[in-house]
Amino acid sequence: MGNSRLLLILGGVLSLCSCGWQQQPAGLEVDTALESELRQTAAIDNHAHPVAVVSYGEEDHDYDALPADAIADLALPPLFREGSPYFPEAWHALFGYKYSDASREHVLILSKARQEVMKSKGDLYPSWVLNHANTDIMLANRVTMGRGLPSDRFKWVPFVDPVLFPLNNSSTKNKDPEHNAFLGREEELLGRYLAAAQMRRIPSTFDEYLSFVSHTLESWKSSGAVAVKFELAFLRDLGISNPPRESAERVYAIYAQSSEPSPEEYKILQDYLFRHLSREAGRLRMPVHIHCSIGAGSYFRTSNADPLALESVFNDPLLRRTKFVMLHGAWPFAREAAALILKPNIYVDYSGFSYLTYPAEAARALRLYLEAAPDKVLYGSDASPFSSSVGWEETAWLGAHYGRMALEAALTGMMRDREITLDEAKILGRKVLRENAHGLYGF
Numbered sequence: 001m002g003n004s005r006l007l008l009i010l011g012g013v014l015s016l017c018s019c020g021w022q023q024q025p026a027g028l029e030v031d032t033a034l035e036s037e038l039r040q041t042a043a044i045d046n047h048a049h050p051v052a053v054v055s056y057g058e059e060d061h062d063y064d065a066l067p068a069d070a071i072a073d074l075a076l077p078p079l080f081r082e083g084s085p086y087f088p089e090a091w092h093a094l095f096g097y098k099y100s101d102a103s104r105e106h107v108l109i110l111s112k113a114r115q116e117v118m119k120s121k122g123d124l125y126p127s128w129v130l131n132h133a134n135t136d137i138m139l140a141n142r143v144t145m146g147r148g149l150p151s152d153r154f155k156w157v158p159f160v161d162p163v164l165f166p167l168n169n170s171s172t173k174n175k176d177p178e179h180n181a182f183l184g185r186e187e188e189l190l191g192r193y194l195a196a197a198q199m200r201r202i203p204s205t206f207d208e209y210l211s212f213v214s215h216t217l218e219s220w221k222s223s224g225a226v227a228v229k230f231e232l233a234f235l236r237d238l239g240i241s242n243p244p245r246e247s248a249e250r251v252y253a254i255y256a257q258s259s260e261p262s263p264e265e266y267k268i269l270q271d272y273l274f275r276h277l278s279r280e281a282g283r284l285r286m287p288v289h290i291h292c293s294i295g296a297g298s299y300f301r302t303s304n305a306d307p308l309a310l311e312s313v314f315n316d317p318l319l320r321r322t323k324f325v326m327l328h329g330a331w332p333f334a335r336e337a338a339a340l341i342l343k344p345n346i347y348v349d350y351s352g353f354s355y356l357t358y359p360a361e362a363a364r365a366l367r368l369y370l371e372a373a374p375d376k377v378l379y380g381s382d383a384s385p386f387s388s389s390v391g392w393e394e395t396a397w398l399g400a401h402y403g404r405m406a407l408e409a410a411l412t413g414m415m416r417d418r419e420i421t422l423d424e425a426k427i428l429g430r431k432v433l434r435e436n437a438h439g440l441y442g443f
């Protein structure tokens with residue numbers, strides 16, 4: 001097509017690669033009119049972990065529920081490992097970094113440049129990052145919000161997994177070091193949620209526990225939460241059965257104050273709580289975000305994250321008022337996700353995978369979603385801190401930059417194949433970048 005051009009994105013990537021072999025650079029075709037239209041659209045980022053502004057000596061541990069330092073090997077693909085050509089690109093865009101490597105002396109210069117910007121911006125630094133990522137509003141998946149994250153730019157998404165683990169968690173903790181650390185953190189967070197409800201331990205009756213869950217959701221909602229998030233696939237599988245209340249109540253009554261339930265018994269309680277919580281979130285009009293994708297850590301079971309396991313939840317008539325959002329494009333289960341968003345209450349975001357995969361793969365997956373249900377596709381970055389030199393700032397920028405590129409390429413492919421016109425592509429692009437989120441959250 002006449003007004004399109006070839007973006008040789010991998011050309012630059014491969015020229016920085018120290019390996020000796022040559023690969024034919026792949027190209028992404030992006031329509032220039034579509035590109036310039038979408039570059040003017042400030043995004044709503046469906047999922048991210050921005051870091052709060054802290055004073056000297058202070059640290060922010062609430063940007064995520066999972067303790068990242070408990071993971072010895074993140075087990076992420078090369079694009080996100082040390083030496084990735086993406087990092088200098090993000091450093092350049094944010095802090096004027098002039099180098100294509102990450103040598104110790106150059107990274108020191110970067111660190112100084114970052115400190116200077118942070119100092120000069122103060123509490124406005126996180127909003128400055130959003131401006132650089134062409135992002136209007138970021139959904140902040142955090143335990144609590146914090147300094148420098150104003151509610152007009154950052155919308156809170158708290159974690160709900162801790163309430164699914166109120167009993168003795170020893171057998172899950174004993175699986176491996178990561179489960180041990182993750183469950184330890186869930187227990188700590190449940191303790192904080194209970195403390196916020198003026199409780200020192202879980203109540204003795206199931207009724208009281210269910211009302212604690214509902215009150216917690218209500219208080220989050222009144223503190224500005226717009227959705228809730230499950231990261232359950234890091235802790236167990238997503239096969240949620242539909243047990244009767246009496247069965248869950250029996251497990252709770254026996255084990256609330258005493259020994260450890262069997263895995264089968266604990267699952268009954270967790271599955272009941274998952275549905276109870278999802279129903280309550282629906283009543284409060286808070287969409288439920290679910291991690292269903294690859295996960296950080298070498299013990300993570302990708303098969304645990306298969307979104308097809310959630311089909312009985314998605315099909316539950318009692319949960320049809322609840323909107324569910326599969327995070328991270330449910331990648332590598334993209335085809336499954338495309339089928340699931342045909343259901344009236346199911347959405348997908350593509351946070352994270354625009355820098356964990358190459359843009360060509362992200363564009364392929366995005367096209368599947370766009371061809372299935374374009375009103376249910378949401379842009380997201382999964383901005384998170386990864387190391388001392390790659391913070392949430394870099395991942396916010398990379399998610400925005402490559403996420404837009406993948407979206408533009410997917411839409412251009414659909415135009416080229418005469419599935420949509422340029423005008424329709426512009427409309428769909430704006431929907432994915434912000435309007436679908438507007439409709440879903442109503443802010």
Ligand SMILES: [Zn+2]
Nearest residue numbers: 048049141382
């Ligand atoms: Zn995340």
